[in-house]
Amino acid sequence: xxxxxxxxxxxxxxxxxxxxxxxxxxxxxxxxxxxxxxxxxxxxxxxxxxxxxxxxxxxxxxxxxxxxxxxxxxxxxxxxxxxxxxxxxxxxxxxxxxxxxxxxx
Amino acid sequence: xxxxxxxxxxxxxxxxxxxxxxxxxxxxxxxxxxxxxxxxxxxxxxxxxxxxxxxxxxxxxxxxxxxxxxxxxxxxxxxxxxxxxxxxxxxxxxxxxxxxxxxxxxxxxxxxxxxxxxxxxxxxxxxxxxxxxxxxxxxxxxxxxxxxxxxxxxxxxxxxxxxxxxxxxxxxxxxxxxxxxxxxxxxxxxxxxxx
Numbered sequence: 351x352x353x354x355x356x357x358x359x360x361x362x363x364x365x366x367x368x369x370x371x372x373x374x375x376x377x378x379x380x381x382x383x384x385x386x387x388x389x390x391x392x393x394x395x396x397x398x399x400x401x402x403x404x405x406x407x408x409x410x411x412x413x414x415x416x417x418x419x420x421x422x423x424x425x426x427x428x429x430x431x432x433x434x435x436x437x438x439x440x441x442x443x444x445x446x447x448x449x450x451x452x453x454x455x
Numbered sequence: 456x457x458x459x460x461x462x463x464x465x466x467x468x469x470x471x472x473x474x475x476x477x478x479x480x481x482x483x484x485x486x487x488x489x490x491x492x493x494x495x496x497x498x499x500x501x502x503x504x505x506x507x508x509x510x511x512x513x514x515x516x517x518x519x520x521x522x523x524x525x526x527x528x529x530x531x532x533x534x535x536x537x538x539x540x541x542x543x544x545x546x547x548x549x550x551x552x553x554x555x556x557x558x559x560x561x562x563x564x565x566x567x568x569x570x571x572x573x574x575x576x577x578x579x580x581x582x583x584x585x586x587x588x589x590x591x592x593x594x595x596x597x598x599x600x601x602x603x604x605x606x607x608x609x610x611x612x613x614x615x616x617x618x619x620x621x622x623x624x625x626x627x628x629x630x631x632x633x634x635x636x637x638x639x640x641x642x643x644x645x646x647x648x649x650x
Contacts, residue, residue: 356519357512366509373501373640377494380645388649392641400634407512407630417457424461428468435472439479 355412365406372399456624460631467635470590474583474642481576486647487569488580491556493547497644500543501636507536508633515626521616526609530602533629537599544592551581558582584643591639594632601625 376395384391405411410418478485514529555563558581564574605625608614614622 356516359513359516362509362512362516366505369505369508369637370502373498373505376641376645377498380641380648383649388647392645393638396638396641399637403508403630403634403637407508407633408627420457420461424464427461428464428471431465431468432472432475435476436479439476 355409357406357409357412361406365402368402369399372402456627460627463631467587467590470583470587471638471642474587477579477583478646481573481579482647483569484572484576485580486650487566487572488577488584489644489646489648490569491551491554491566492584492644493550494644494648496543496547497640500540501640503536503540503543504633504636507533507540508630510536511626511629515619515622518614518619518622519616521614521619523609523612523614526614526622527606530606530609534599534602537595537602541592541595544588548585551585556581557585587639587643591632591635594635598625598629598632601628 372395376392379391379395380388382388404421408421410421510529510532514526514533517525517529551557555561556577558578562574562578562581564572564577569577602625605614605622608621
């Protein structure tokens with residue numbers, strides 16, 4: 351964290367511009383009918399924008415690998431939470447409830 | 456600081472998880488609710504927040520170089536942009552209040568284009584909208600407080616090129632709040648806009 355790497359100003363302004371362009375693309379593409387792909391595309395753009403913020407504004411690119419691992423772990427656990435929750439909700443009602451004798455007697 | 460941010464990811468993650476479940480259950484109501492939000496204000500706020508992330512990054516950069524006056528300047532710029540964001544949020548919230556879209560006893564759903572959608576389901580969308588943007592706004596208010604504290608610290612000569620950790624980790628916090636909004640904006644404002 352304190353390796354004193356000073357990022358050139360140019361990079362900060364380039365990332366700022368990229369984030370603004372990403373926002374414009376997000377809004378523009380929301381009005382195009384992509385079928386079921388609208389939300390995934392919006393999320394991918396948001397992920398790219400978030401990655402730019404994490405890597406450059408938050409200096410993860412210039413920090414120790416452990417910092418990057420922490421950042422990755424946070425999002426990885428988030429994905430586990432979302433995946434576990436949704437696999438539950440999506441599979442409910444796929445099957446008749448199994449007969450459990452002590453509940454039906 | 457990263458340990459704190461990781462738990463913040465999961466804190467907001469819980470809200471995003473609930474959002475995902477109900478959005479899949481009531482997709483029509485979420486589309487209808489999303490159409491009540493103003494993309495202009497939401498988009499403007501996205502740009503304002505990205506700008507405030509830039510000024511915060513520049514404040515950290517000046518801290519690394521020990522340029523005290525510039526740190527204060529960029530922090531003030533960040534605070535101003537933070538207040539601009541909150542001001543826009545106030546405008547949006549008061550519009551929703553006047554349109555009876557705040558969940559509660561005065562909630563009324565009568566958009567002629569979406570009368571087939573159950574009002575109770577739209578109420579759930581707006582509950583998520585107010586809780587998620589409200590928690591986000593609370594984080595920003597705390598962030599502004601942290602920056603005022605940082606300015607006082609710089610003024611007292613407690614920050615220099617050898618010790619700038621408070622500025623650096625406050626920057627991490629502010630950028631994290633920016634990232635939350637990067638996801639909130641498309642997920643709340645831009646559902647089913649192509650219909």
